Amino acid sequence: MVFTTAVNFIRARGPDELWRKRRIFKLAAHFIGRKRNCYSIAVRYVHRALVYATKGRKLKKLDMKDLWETRIIAGVNEHDIDYRTFRESLYRSDILLNRKVLADLAAWEPYTFKALTDVAKRRAIDDGLASINNEHKVDGIITRGALTKS
Amino acid sequence: MSALKRVQQWATFARIWHIYDATWQNPFKSAEVVKKFLMGLYKPIYHPLNDCGDHVIIINSGEIALPGDEWKKRVYFHHTGYPGGASWTLAWELHTKDPTMILKKAIYNSMDGNLQRRHTMQRLHIFPDANVPKSLLDNVSNQIRQLRPVPTRLDRYTAEEVASYPKLIDYPKDYIIR
Incomplete structure (x- = not known):
């Protein structure tokens, strides 16, 4: 679909759903169970993992x-x-x-x-x-x- | 010194056996010292995962000295798991039951509670007196310095030593010591 007006860009949620989810699944590839297979669960744990990674960069130095x-x-x-x-x-x-x-x-x-x-x-x-x-x-x-x- | 010998460190990865005399020592301060040798914290190659801890033999644990009135005030808690199974044991009671227990618990509690702790404790050998099996004693190659020198009790000095000790004054002949 091609948007020609700026208003419609607001509703556009990034790239195709497959690729959007794929980005999350790639980060969840090493999780265990439904955390890696089901998107709605995976995305929560990926967010949490990213938070840990952010904190971990500081903790590693300490x-x-x-x-x-x-x-x-x-x-x-x-x-x-x-x-x-x-x-x-x-x-x-x-x-x-x-x-x-x-x-x-x-x-x-x-x-x-x-x-x-x-x-x-x-x-x-x-x-x-x-x-x-x-x-x-x-x-x-x-x-x-x-x-x-x- | 040759280029190779410059960095030669024999027995860096060997387990060393240390001995520590607990006579008249504070068990809780001693625990901090012994812990370093048990965990290998005194080696510059220390890492929590590289298993560089040593063996420590503690002798005379029955002769430990608790500070202040801790014999009467320090309480050890135990719970059997059943309702009403809680029990509180005073330090002097625990010490009469098992003279090694206070030191063992002090060292155990001085370390962080992780999976390694119980394995580290396996390398600790506590004896209530100086009777150590010869098989253990043969391994010993280092003595850990005591925290404080053991003073001689006044009644253990010989009469000559007491007589020859320098005095500031002599009591008068007619002075009555109560």
């Missing part, structure tokens, strides 16, 4: 952040420094690595990660952060503060 933090905490605890001090000291040392990179280093590059904790510890001792003291062992990092304070 979940990954939690996982990376867990891994970094596991890494820093091996080297006798706590997470807050570690991140704060790295920031003060202008080592701007994010959680993802730090977690990867903790798992795959343990010696690199140890060097980072050493830098952080030296920095924290030099800056006098409360959670750390001179009794913490620091390997191979020499700063002006290390020379004057020891």
